[in-house]
Amino acid sequence: xxxxxxxxxxxxxxxxxxxxxxxxxxxxxxxxxxxxxxxxxxxxxxxxxxxxxxxxxxxxxxxxxxxxxxxxxxxxxxxxxxxxxxxxxxxxxxxxxxxxxxxxxxxxxxxxxxxxxxxxxxxxxxxxxxxxxxxxxxxxxxxxxxxxxxxxxxxxxxxxxxxxxxxxxxxxxxxxxx
Amino acid sequence: xxxxxxxxxxxxxxxxxxxxxxxxxxxxxxxxxxxxxxxxxxxxxxxxxxxxxxxxxxxxxxxxxxxxxxxxxxxxxxxxxxxxxxxxxxxxxxxxxxxxxxxxxxxxxxxxxxxxxxxxxxxxxxxxxxxxxxxxxxxxxxxxxxxxxxxxxxxxxxxxxxxxxxxxxxxxxxxxxxxxxxxxxxxxxxxxxxxxxxxxxxxxxxxxxxxxxxxxxxxxxxxxxxxxxxxxxxxxxxxxxxxxxxxxxxxxxxxxxxxxxxxxxxxxxxxxxxxxxxxxxxxxxxxxxxxxxxxxxxxxxxxxxxxxxxxxxxxxxxxxxxxxxxxxxxxxxxxxxxxxxxxxxxxxxxxxxxxxxxxxxxxxxxxxxxxxxxxxxxxxxxxxxxxxxxxxxxxxxxxxxxxxxxxxxxxxxxxxxxxxxxxxxxxxxxxxxxxxxxxxxxxxxxxxxxxxxxxxxxxxxx
Numbered sequence: 001x002x003x004x005x006x007x008x009x010x011x012x013x014x015x016x017x018x019x020x021x022x023x024x025x026x027x028x029x030x031x032x033x034x035x036x037x038x039x040x041x042x043x044x045x046x047x048x049x050x051x052x053x054x055x056x057x058x059x060x061x062x063x064x065x066x067x068x069x070x071x072x073x074x075x076x077x078x079x080x081x082x083x084x085x086x087x088x089x090x091x092x093x094x095x096x097x098x099x100x101x102x103x104x105x106x107x108x109x110x111x112x113x114x115x116x117x118x119x120x121x122x123x124x125x126x127x128x129x130x131x132x133x134x135x136x137x138x139x140x141x142x143x144x145x146x147x148x149x150x151x152x153x154x155x156x157x158x159x160x161x162x163x164x165x166x167x168x169x170x171x172x173x174x175x176x177x178x
Numbered sequence: 179x180x181x182x183x184x185x186x187x188x189x190x191x192x193x194x195x196x197x198x199x200x201x202x203x204x205x206x207x208x209x210x211x212x213x214x215x216x217x218x219x220x221x222x223x224x225x226x227x228x229x230x231x232x233x234x235x236x237x238x239x240x241x242x243x244x245x246x247x248x249x250x251x252x253x254x255x256x257x258x259x260x261x262x263x264x265x266x267x268x269x270x271x272x273x274x275x276x277x278x279x280x281x282x283x284x285x286x287x288x289x290x291x292x293x294x295x296x297x298x299x300x301x302x303x304x305x306x307x308x309x310x311x312x313x314x315x316x317x318x319x320x321x322x323x324x325x326x327x328x329x330x331x332x333x334x335x336x337x338x339x340x341x342x343x344x345x346x347x348x349x350x351x352x353x354x355x356x357x358x359x360x361x362x363x364x365x366x367x368x369x370x371x372x373x374x375x376x377x378x379x380x381x382x383x384x385x386x387x388x389x390x391x392x393x394x395x396x397x398x399x400x401x402x403x404x405x406x407x408x409x410x411x412x413x414x415x416x417x418x419x420x421x422x423x424x425x426x427x428x429x430x431x432x433x434x435x436x437x438x439x440x441x442x443x444x445x446x447x448x449x450x451x452x453x454x455x456x457x458x459x460x461x462x463x464x465x466x467x468x469x470x471x472x473x474x475x476x477x478x479x480x481x482x483x484x485x486x487x488x489x490x491x492x493x494x495x496x497x498x499x500x501x502x503x504x505x506x507x508x509x510x511x512x513x514x515x516x517x518x519x520x521x522x523x524x525x526x527x528x529x530x531x532x533x534x535x536x537x538x539x540x541x542x543x544x545x546x547x548x549x550x551x552x553x554x555x556x557x558x559x560x561x562x563x564x565x566x567x568x569x570x571x572x573x574x575x576x577x578x579x580x581x582x583x584x585x586x587x588x589x590x591x592x593x594x595x596x597x598x599x600x601x602x603x604x605x606x607x608x609x610x611x612x613x614x615x616x617x618x619x620x621x622x623x624x625x626x627x628x629x630x631x632x633x634x635x636x637x638x639x640x
Contacts, residue, residue, distance in 0.1 A: 017634045023395075036395040039201060039370075040625040041402050044633040051399040060407050075338040078327060083335045100344040100422055107415045108351040111408060115358045118404040122397045125389035132392070138373035140393045141366070143201035 007130035007178050008033075008150035009162045010137075011170035016042050019145035022168040023048040026149060029164060033153035037131065037146040059117035060110050067109020071102040133177045148176060194289045194627055196471035201625050204472070208621045209374050211467050212614065220466045225610040231603020238596040239314065247317055249593040256576045256588035261315035263568045264598050266423055267451070268308035268605075269349065270444075270564065273416055274452020275301030276356060279363070280412035283405065289480060291623035292472045295367075296463070296609075297456050298360040299618070303608040304455070305353045307601040312345070314597070341425035348422040355415055359408050362401075365391045366622045420444045427571070434514035434575035437502055443495035450488035450534075451564035453481050457557040459609070461550045463618065472619055475548060482547035485560065489538035492567075496535065514575055522587055523574040526566050533563025 013019045019036060023045060026034055036045055046052060075098045079085070084092050119125070131137050131148060140146050147170075149161050158175070165173045241249055252259040275297040282290040313322045325346045327335050336343045368388035375381050391397070424440035457478065464473040503515040518527050537559045540546045547553060573588045612618070625631055 016631060020633045037393045038395065038398065039205075039393060040366075040622045040631065041398040042395070042631075042633060044635075045395050046399045046402075049395055051396055054400045054403055056400055056403045057407065060411075064411075074327060078335040079338055083333070085337075094339055097339040100341075100418070100425075101338060101347045103414075103418060104344075104347040104351040107411050107418075108354060111351075111355040111358055111411050114404050114407045114411070115362055118362065118400055119389070121400045122394075124391065124397075125386075127385065127390045129390060129392055137392075141370040141373045141391075142205045 005178065006151055006158065007133075007176040008148050008153075008156070009158070009165060010131070010134055010146050010148040010174055010176050011165040011168060012136060012139075012172045012174070013145040013147070013170050014143070016045070016145055018169070019147060020044045020048050022147050022165075022170070025168055026147065026164075030155050031149050031153050031161075033150040033156070035148050035150070037137070037140040037148065039141055039143060039145075054121060056114065056117050056121060059121075060114045063113025063117070064106045064110030068102050068106035070109070071105025072098055074105075075101055130176050130178050134174050136172065136174070144171075194476060195292060195474060195624065199471065199628055200630070201628065204624050204628065205370060205374070205621055207469070208472070208617050208619045208624070209371055212371060212617055213375050213380070217614065218466055220462070221610060221614065224606060225614075228603050228606025228608075228610055231599050232607045233603075234596050235600020235603055238593050238600055241593065242314060242597070243319065247315065249591065250597070251589045251591045251594050253586060253588070255579065255584055255586050256573055258315075258572050258576060259588055260569075260590055260594040260598055261311045262426075263565065263572050264601060265308050265311035265315075266444075266568045266572075267565045268304045268311070268601065269423055270420060270448030270450075270568075271452045271455045271561075272301040272304035272308065272352075272356070273420060273445070273448035274456050275299070275304070276352075276359075276412050276416040277449055277452065278456070279359060280409040280416065283409040284413060288627060289477060291627055292619050293456065293460060293477055293481075294623070295360075295363065295620040296459060296612075296618045298356065298363065299609060299612045299616075300452075300455060300459060301356050302353070302360055303605050303612075304452075305349065305356060306608065307605050309349060309353065310601060310604075311597075341422065341429045344422045345426055348419045352415060352419045355408070355412055359412055362404060362408065363620060363623075364616065365389060366393065366401075367617045367620060369393065370621055371617065417445055420448045432575050432579055433508070433510040434503075434518065434571065437499070439495060439498055439502070443492070443498075446488045446491035446495065447564060447567065450485060450492055451561055453485045453488070454557040454560035454564070457481050457485070457553055458561065461554045461557075463613070465550070467618075469619065472624060475550075478550060478553055479544075479547045482541050482553055482556075485557075486538055486541040489534060489541070489560070493535040496531070510580055514578070517578045518570060518574045521574065521578065523570055523577070526570050527574070530563050530566035530570060533559050534567060537563070 011022060013022060016038065019038065020042065023034070023036055027048065027050070034049070036049065038045065076093065079094065080092045086092070131140075131146075134146075136144065137146065147165070147168075149156060149165070151158075155161075162173050162175070238249075250259060250261065252261070275294075278290050278297040279294040279301075282294075313319050316322060325336060325343065336346075365388055368384050369391035372381055372384040372388050375384065421441040421444065424444035427435040428437060428440045430436065460473050460481075461478065464470050500515055503511040517523070537556060541556065546556065577587050578585045
């Protein structure tokens with residue numbers, strides 16, 4: 001196993017089926033540090049790369065709960081403690097009228113956590129990434145499908161991994177410089 | 179049994195977009211609208227009209243700031259007038275965008291993929307127009323921040339028991355979530371534009387806006403979760419927004435306002451006129467930009483059907499309004515409806531019945547739904563009808579309530595009209611700017627509609 005100074009090797013495919021089959025083959029071969037790049041989400045690919053779990057639902061749930069609690073407490077604090085208005089002796093803690101704003105704050109905070117959680121989990125914004133060094137990679141946002149085996153994978157070998165990718169019948173295999 | 183088998187093996191429904199598209203041609207066609215140096219005359223004309231009306235808006239707003247809300251026709255007892263009519267109308271238009279992007283996503287209606295982007299943009303700009311009115315109507319618009327709870331030396335806070343304050347929270351949350359949802363949807367397409375443009379400036383700008391999106395499968399997996407969650411959040415949100423708007427009326431004790439069926443009635447009306455706006459925008463756009471293969475007659479047909487369905491709900495609400503007024507045995511409710519139908523605003527009332535109940539019945543016919551020009555005209559009729567509906571609800575109820583001695587009619591001034599037309603200008607200005615610089619159809623979602631996007635699984639050995 002020779003250490004290399006590249007990011008990885010990348011194979012280009014021209015249809016989603018070929019990419020999914022290639023991803024499965026690479027997993028079967030034992031590669032774990034791999035990623036695929038596609039112009040649109042492909043459900044089968046998520047299965048093939050075993051990517052199912054992510055923490056976003058949890059982040060959104062926590063965000064929503066915090067938002068709801070803050071929304072309710074804000075109204076409780078203002079109407080009961082900070083600025084109490086006695087109207088006809090009606091209760092100061094008038095919870096039914098708090099529901100709307102509590103709901104809105106829940107949705108607002110959950111939505112904000114969904115978006116910022118998405119960015120955080122994806123490590124975005126990230127203006128530079130080694131894959132952008134591959135000239136044909138611009139097509140990953142148009143009509144080409146890429147599979148990249150990264151150099152950090154224990155099984156990675158510059159020569160052998162390229163040869164393995166060639167066996168998957170790609171359009172082209174290229175090295176990804178750092 | 180044999181028949182059942184046939185049903186199960188029925189071929190899938192025909193593709194939504196026209197045959198012959200590939201990933202490449204879809205991408206090129208949609209991004210060409212943005213990346214070309216040529217601008218169609220249609221665009222320049224519409225943008226010009228929008229810009230001219232925007233200047234009219236600025237003019238009337240400057241005058242409003244200088245002289246106060248007296249330049250409008252609002253006089254006691256009708257203090258809500260055009261401003262709140264326009265607010266409710268614009269907010270309603272926005273609702274169709276969220277319905278298309280969120281509710282139809284949850285319901286797995288894949289045809290929405292080619293109209294959701296510009297429908298969301300429509301939402302965003304309609305909410306921007308709507309948000310103007312309550313603020314301009316405040317009398318002292320420069321103190322609009324008093325609507326929000328913030329620590330201040332006056333030690334006063336908004337009244338959280340008031341639906342008007344709920345509205346502030348509902349509309350600002352709606353605007354924020356719509357903007358975020360729209361931006362998240364744009365990210366992959368911004369990356370496409372970044373990769374396709376030849377101009378350095380455009381590549382830099384789109385690159386910054388795309389945040390380095392590279393279509394990684396890991397990202398897509400989180401992205402799909404995020405879209406679903408945002409759709410799940412936006413769905414109750416959109417229903418809550420017009421519900422809260424209707425609370426502005428129902429919680430008041432004004433006859434003709436104080437009723438429990440307002441929330442569903444308002445939400446249905448909102449979706450009704452929102453879809454009318456979607457059609458009014460989609461029909462000219464698809465023919466000017468040659469996008470009939472992506473926004474097909476099937477889309478227009480579906481939008482027409484939704485308009486018909488929500489129109490029937492609205493018609494039912496009008497009937498219920500009359501029925502409940504009679505059933506309450508309340509003389510003031512009786513009179514409110516009577517005045518609405520035969521009083522000084524009768525002409526508005528019967529016009530809205532024509533526009534909102536009679537006219538849409540023609541949408542039962544496939545010939546009308548299949549003819550884009552007629553459908554466009556019908557959409558405009560519904561937009562006018564829904565504006566009249568809000569006008570009649572607001573003005574006729576306020577003009578004649580309990581005490582005949584305090585009755586008074588509303589007469590719109592030229593500045594009422596100028597402000598209203600001005601926000602139409604603002605909407606057109608923003609919308610056509612959007613058409614020019616961002617992809618109006620979601621490129622990556624249309625790619626998923628193509629037959630070749632399907633992964634062909636090898637038959638498992640039996």
